[in-house]
Each structure stands twice: as C-alpha cells, then as structure tokens.
Amino acid sequence: MAAKDIHISDNLVPNGLALSKCTCMGLRKAARAVTQAFDSELRSVGLRSTQFSILSILVMGGAKTIGELSKYLVTDSTTLTRNLRPLERDGLIAIATGEDRRTRVIAPTAAGEESFAKALPLWQGVQERLIQKLGDSNWNTLLETLDMTVKASQD
C-alpha cells in the first residue's frame, strides 16, 4: 500500500482543526524527506546534512563559538557540543578555548575546507533539482515561510 493510499478519515478534532495538518508533523516529515535526499548525495564525501551545514557556516562565515552556532542553527547548545565531535574526530574542525575561556571557538581546518569544497557541487545538485521540481516561486515561498515559522515559534 502506497503512502498516498493511506487516509486518516476521522481526523478532525471537535473545533475543526485537522490533526493531519499538524505543523510539527508536517515540518518533521519534510525535514526527513529532504534530509534523506541531501544525505544520500553527501554520503560519497562522508558528510551528513548537519555536518555540511556546520562546515559551510564555518568556512563561509569564519570561526564561531558553540553558542553562536547553536543560536544560528536553533539547536540546543548541548546538541551542538555533540554534533561537533565527529567533525573534530575526522579532523575537519579545530576546537580551541576562546579569549573568554568559557567559550570554545570552532574553526574549519584545511581538511575541513577541502571536504566542504568537495561537497559543495553535490549540495548544489540536490538544491537545484529541488528548486526545479518545486518551481522557483514555491521554493522561495517555502524558504520564507520557514524563516517566519522559526521566528513565530520563538516568541
């Protein structure tokens, strides 16, 4: 049975809101689908989506502390501490103590920049195919509403 053949018939709560339109489920579902697509391409260079994101921020934007990264990525800082481990282990980033010695300053290594450079055309391929399938207008709308959603969830 294909996914599209599954119908959750009785899915209206009393006031008319549909559970099948749960914002959280919809977002997580789409995030899984898209992550699978990106991960599948990036696998050949040994990176995952999350790792590529972190690397891209560091390579394009320069060294950042864990706190800065976690705010930018809307990730708990304890999550980020752990997300950095595989990158450090593989020699793609370096973690140093900052001037404020409570902080850790994360910088890409030469190997990290190289890995990012290898991954970039693969990323670009998936990104472009997705934009093309969605259409420019829908894709732009998607990215805009995602940004709004992040802000709306936070205040």
Add this chain to the structure above:
Amino acid sequence: MAAKDIHISDNLVPNGLALSKCTCMGLRKAARAVTQAFDSELRSVGLRSTQFSILSILVMGGAKTIGELSKYLVTDSTTLTRNLRPLERDGLIAIATGEDRRTRVIAPTAAGEESFAKALPLWQGVQERLIQKLGDSNWNTLLETLDMTVKASQD
C-alpha cells in the same frame, strides 16, 4: 550575540546560490524550532511530538502496520520499529503479528487513547498560537509547500 546578528557574509557559491538558503538546513532548523515548542507543551502529559503523531494516526485512523506508518510518516521502517518502543513500554500501543505474519499491526490501547485525549488540547493550543502568529494565509502556504517538498524529494 543574538542569532540575528550573525552574518554569513561570503555565502554565495560561484553560480549565485546561497548556502544560507539551503533547503535542508532551513527545514531542519524550522523543524527543531517547532518541535521544541510542541514538546514543551506535550511534556506535561509525557509525550513527545513524534509519539503524539504516531498516537494520533492510530487513534484517528485505526490500527496500522509498521510499513504503513513508515510510508505515511516518511520515516525509515527501522526507525519506526524503534519509535514504537517507548509507546509500547508505556502501555500506549499494542503490537501484534498480522495476518501476513511478517507484519506487525500497531493499535492504540485504552491508555493510549486516554493519553491522546489529554494531549489533544495541548497540541491544539500550540497549533492555534502558531497559526495565529503566522497568519492563516502563510500557515496554509507553509503546509502546502511542505507537502510539495515531500513529493519533490521522493521522485
């Protein structure tokens, strides 16, 4: 430094695509933000977003196999096998062997229906606040483009 003060200045790849507009990063970021909001409400009834989603499908749509759930949720079936564990351990679902004895049929228990009923108004609160903050039109657009994105990622 606030997240909005962080600027990834040099973020255009040669052909003009911006890394900061990575579809995957945007989706994952928004999924984290929204999940945090829903989880924060659902915590008082001991459910997480993922668990609430699964419960809602079973309660509103009836028993489903792991395969059916995994297709509907765009989740790897091995992930679903594991997602069910906490729900089973807490007595909210029952897992039985189907007529096709390779399959497992997942059904909500009475406790599961009760837990879902308790969670529903909490879910509704977060959902409505989000819709209100985004505006009906933006929210509808979001849910539509998310659906499109799932489809686009899959073919």
Add this chain to the structure above:
DNA sequence: ATACAGTATATGTATATACATATATTAAAA
C-alpha cells in the same frame, strides 16, 4: 577582595533517525 549571580560548555540519559545487514515469511519461478 570576596562572595554570589550569571554565562558557556560538558556529561548523563533518553528519544529520533537511518544505513547495513540479518531473519522470517510470503510470493513467484522452475
């Protein structure tokens, strides 16, 4: 200068996620 409050990160624990692989069962082929 010292005590105390606040901040940045780390660790313990639990769930979420997926790939590679193994197992069990069904369906198809010979």
Add this chain to the structure above:
DNA sequence: TTTTAATATATGTATATACATATACTGTAT
C-alpha cells in the same frame, strides 16, 4: 513442489536531538 526472489521487520552501529544537571569561568555587588 522445491528453489528462489521479494517483502516486512529486527538488530548493530552511528549520528542528531534536548533536558537536567554539573563544572568552569566571568562579571557584579558588597
């Protein structure tokens, strides 16, 4: 009918995620 291919789920392993709590450091008040 026996063999073989396909399907559904489970397990091993690794990463992603966040909360509660602990630790280390900074800044402030006295």
